[in-house]
Amino acid sequence: MQISYLVAGGGPVGLWASFKILSTQPNARIILFEHRDTFRPQTLIPPFQVIADLPLEVRDQMYNEKARKSLLEPQPAQLILPSPNYRQTPWFCTGAFQEFMSKHLQKEFVGRFFTVKAKIEGCAGPTSQGGCHISAAIQAAAQEHPVALGSLEASEVTAMICTAGGASGFKYRTAPASEEAAGRAYTPQGDGVYLTFRHEEHESYVRNNHDMDGALFDKHGIHYLASNNRYNNAQIYTYPKSPLGPSTALTKIFEEMPDTFRERARFGGTPISLTGDGLYGEDAEWFAKYREALLRELDILQVPLPDHSAVSVFYAQRSEWYWAEAVAEAAICDREGNIFSSMPVFFLGDSAGCTDYWKGQSGGRGLIAASNLAEILAANPEDTGTARAQFSAYWHEIVDSEFNKPAEINLEPAIIFKYKIQGREVLDDDGKVVKFGPGDFEKYQAMVDAISENIGTAEHKPEE
């Protein structure tokens, strides 16, 4: 029996979920809806277990040979444990990942993977869960792929996987009052000013031929990421507070940021360059002070920038937000709001919840959840009730262990293991390869204990 899933959103999580489902269910097909085609220069830190699982073609496009060596080949345990440093961190550019993964899926899964350039619209349906104008989405799919999907009916769709949420503004359902009362509604956590640029010299893992100390960067109010795919994207993220160090001239400047600057620099609008051209009045004054403080810190940290006119600056508010329940039985409505069907909807990635910059694993959490959902669906292909119950239990555990936590959550061994270690191979003292698979947390702890005398101060830090 053919199984059809609709995926809302072609961000990193929607594409990863598609890949995992198509790889684990030979009779599944995916119809993915994405309405934007902007290239996203943003860079993030994916979990190592996802990098270890990348299709080879995509892996080779994301990482050059030198990076693959330091990233994917087994390294001495002392270098990696308890937590790998910047040198072994598999940063990637979100836009490049989306581009390579999407092309790979279209090539590898002909007749099973369809992208539709359309927006899935939510509607406040007459049930408490809200609904979805699925008929419009199916129509759009049929128009774009008339031969394969021309006769697709809503009743043939097994489930919808919603990754269209979070910052993108798609509200599939509005927060019930009880969730808001429990503090689960959108909670702003602070301002962030991001610089994105391309730089041939910025190689991800041995940048500018000197090691970078992530904790030191954070003490300066700066987070630096680069990716060495063919776009050479780099990102500098500045923020107003750091649990790792005292306020600096740079972090203090955030207190004076004019609201008009927030509006002007919001991501998605006309980009501002680091020259500040096009800013006026108090925005221009504030930005000049910000730039001066930033350049001073970057000078200390030895991070060179390209021509300032080639550096884009934008503003984004960070927040913590999550649904207590990441599965819903959704009413399927027509344009008039009449229900004619229902289906399970699984929420993944930022549409299920994201944490602020200090807790730093939002993208990674979504990617891992996508792998887990694919496994659950593959084990229960015709039993969405069991799949719902299992995914729901999985998400409850994440909510309990990863949300509403202090920033130091990223120092917890279980979190380090999940996001940075699982999937890695290291060389023990005898040069033997030791692999850390899914159930190997205790093995990891034992190895950390065994080598702890030799590792000095580990550069543990929250990252996002």
Ligand SMILES: Cc1cc2nc3c(=O)[nH]c(=O)nc-3n(C[C@H](O)[C@H](O)[C@H](O)COP(=O)(O)OP(=O)(O)OC[C@H]3O[C@@H](n4cnc5c(N)ncnc54)[C@H](O)[C@@H]3O)c2cc1C
């Ligand atoms: C500057 C910055 C740095 C970050 N660094 C890190 C990091 O280091 N590590 C980390 O883990 N996370 C990081 N994050 C968070 C990470 O980027 C997000 O968690 C991640 O992008 C979420 O992926 P997603 O696929 O769930 O959602 P998104 O990336 O938001 O993708 C959703 C997609 O859905 C599409 N869409 C929206 N509405 C609709 C609709 N109605 N119909 C069809 N399509 C729709 C959107 O166009 C978008 O492409 C960072 C975020 C920022 C802003």
